[in-house]
Amino acid sequence: MVDKYEKIIELAKRRGFLWPSFELYGGTAGFYDYGPLGAMLKRRIENVWRDIFVINEGYYEIEAPTIGIEDIFIASGHVGGFSDPLTECQKCHEDFRADHLVQNIVDMPDTLSADELTEIINKNNIRCPECGGKLGNVYEFNLMFRTSIGPGSKRAGYLRPETAQAMFVDFPRLLKFYRDHLPFGATQIGKAYRNEISPRQGVIRLREFTQAEAEIFIDPRNKTHPGFKEIADIVLNFYSQEGQINGESQQISIGAAVNTGIIAHEFLGYCLAITYRYLTRVGVSPEKLRFRQHMKDEMAHYAADCWDAEILSDRFGWIEVVGIADRTDYDLKAHAKQSETDLTVYVPYDRPKKVERFVVKPNMAALGPRFKGKAGKIANALKALRQEELSGEFIELTIDSEHIKLEKDAVVFETVTEEIHGENIIPHVIEPSFGIDRIMYSLLEHSYFEEKAIEEGEEDEVRIVLRLPPQVAPVQAAVLPLLTREKLIKPAIEIIESLRKAGILVTFDDSGTIGRRYRRNDEIGTPYSITVDYQTLEDGTVTIRERDSMGQVRASMSDIADNICDLIYRGKSFGNAGRRV
RNA sequence: GCGCCGAUAGUGUAGCGGUUAUCACUGAGCGUUGCCAACGCUUAGACUCGGGUUCGAAUCCCGAUCGGCGCACCA
DSSP, X not given: OOOHHHHHHHHHHHHTSEEETTGXXXXXXXXXXXXXXXXXXXXXXXXXXXXXXXXXXXXXXXXOOSEEEHHHHHHHTHHHHSEEEEEEBTTTOOEEEHHHHTTTTSSOGGGSOHHHHHHHHHHTTOOOTTTOOOBOOOEEEESSXXXXXXXXXXXXXXXXXXXXHHHHXXXXXXXXXXXXXXXXXXXXXXXXXXXXXXXXXXXXXXXXXXXXXXXXXXXXXXXXXXXXXXXXXXXXXXXXXXXXXXXXXXXXXXXXXXXXXXXXXHHHHHHHHHHHHHHXXXXXXXXXXXEEEOOTTTSOTTOSEEEEEEEEETTTEEEEEEEEEEOTTHHHHHHHHHHTOOOOEEEEEEEEEEEEEEEEEEOHHHHHHHHGGGHHHHHHHHHTSOHHHHSSSXXXXXXXXXXXXXXXXXXXXXXXXXXXXXEEEOOEEEEEEEEHHHHHHHHHHXXXXXXXXXXXXXXXXXXXXXXXXXXXOSSOEEEEESSSOHHHHHXXXXXXXXXXXXXXXXXXXXXXXXXXXXHHHHHHTOOEEEEEOHHHHHHSEEEEEETTTOOEEEEESTTHHHHHHHHHHSXXXXXXXXXXX
16 A cells, blocks of 8 residues: 555655655665755745744844754753663663663662663663563663764764754843843754664654754743734644543634633744744645644643644654744753853833842951951851841851950941842743754645546546645746747747746746646646747737646736746735636 | 564566566657647666575575664654
């Protein structure tokens, strides 16, 4: 049985969307090349993402190295947490999580090093749970690709396992760029790398893949979104925590989902909405799309709420293509700690707050000469005292088990009223994270149709057509002379030139019959075919043929580029592109 | 990593120890062709890799690689 996955992969290979990498040398699992059409399709998918997140939401794009230094991934937890301690049975060669094997013997097995785990296994004579064989030395399998920076191996570098970290690391710069105002966001589209143990399923699980991520920094006390009203009525297919327990999803509006607490807050709801708009705009079928909430135990401990956009695929079922999480202040805190840098935002109050503060000022001019080296300690001890303790005739202190008695003029204190104009807060981070490769595969699958040709007397001809949205189709128009005649080729070339000047990717094809050429273009999703015939020579008109309906209109050659641009980018209906034929 | 199955032109396939590796589609060229995979002629193109058995291997055996499925893994 040939399923849709096989058909897509076969088409993708044959027509130049996806090729296994290094195929000449036998290929390597987990790597794919994007061929000429695939690269263009991917670029267009990314550009729609840019249009939404960068241009319309205003989250500027940055570009950081794909290699990161060790500190970053210590802070992010990938150095310590993105690996598992494994031990292999010497007899049956089964791999086991070493920390799981010793969890009944020691308290915190996940804090132990590989060597410590090996020792514990040997001491306690732990054997293979499967066959009772001897277990080998414990080793850390980290899913990051490690390399070294510069000569030697002193400075470790890692290929980034996600694009997100750069936005956290650049936080102080971004904050200045956005002139100290929350909320703001930054995005990145780029490669990420994970050394998967056993990648499979084509482009669904890759060792090198493309992410499009946004990190949006918001005020933790205000998780509303100014654009929420505008999207509140959008109905999505929700698969909530509760829904998963009951095994059913529900169709409700985002507004209702936020009001009833299914979605934690407006900002996440808004991100779900733009994710929905994005995915359907690039060609994902809405009925094969759902938003699944992470279960409590599935969510990272620091996350406030997390939703995945999942797409239904023929072979793999529901696959995760987008993750949308409220990561709270976890990442900024982690980097603040690791870098010993303040990663907070000063947020002014609407009105300054009056705060009463008790201020103690030790009289250092008196304490210094009298206590010499101890003066500092005494001063600090004085500052810690309360008003009652300072108000007596004498002040008594014990410093380093030495009793000290001071006159009351050793210190001045007062209660001052200060105006506080704001405070430093650690923003919370909303992270929509898109897997571009998976999205591209999904929309190939959702765009792929086989149609029975309706010609009479013909055998069961099947028309393969890729119904990609015109704005992401790699080839946007084909120009076809009806016959291979010099007279017809000449105007065709003129048309090609005008389309190219307008930024339209266009192909020329005069090989084979016109029907064959239409079919070739249907298969790669070319939305429009422009055919030059003998009437063109008489009145300067051509036919435009629409991929999906196979209908045709006759339109003027003189403004053909504008006409095609309107069809592709500006939502002009095909019927308005010319006179029906 | 483990187990099972598989790998032949661009694609899909036949061949399962013995000529020059089958067929279809596809691609290219020429002719023909007045709008949906027409036709004729010409032409291009493959046994995943490495060992072994054998007089002889695409075919049998072993290993590797890749792919599919199941297990494990998927912060």
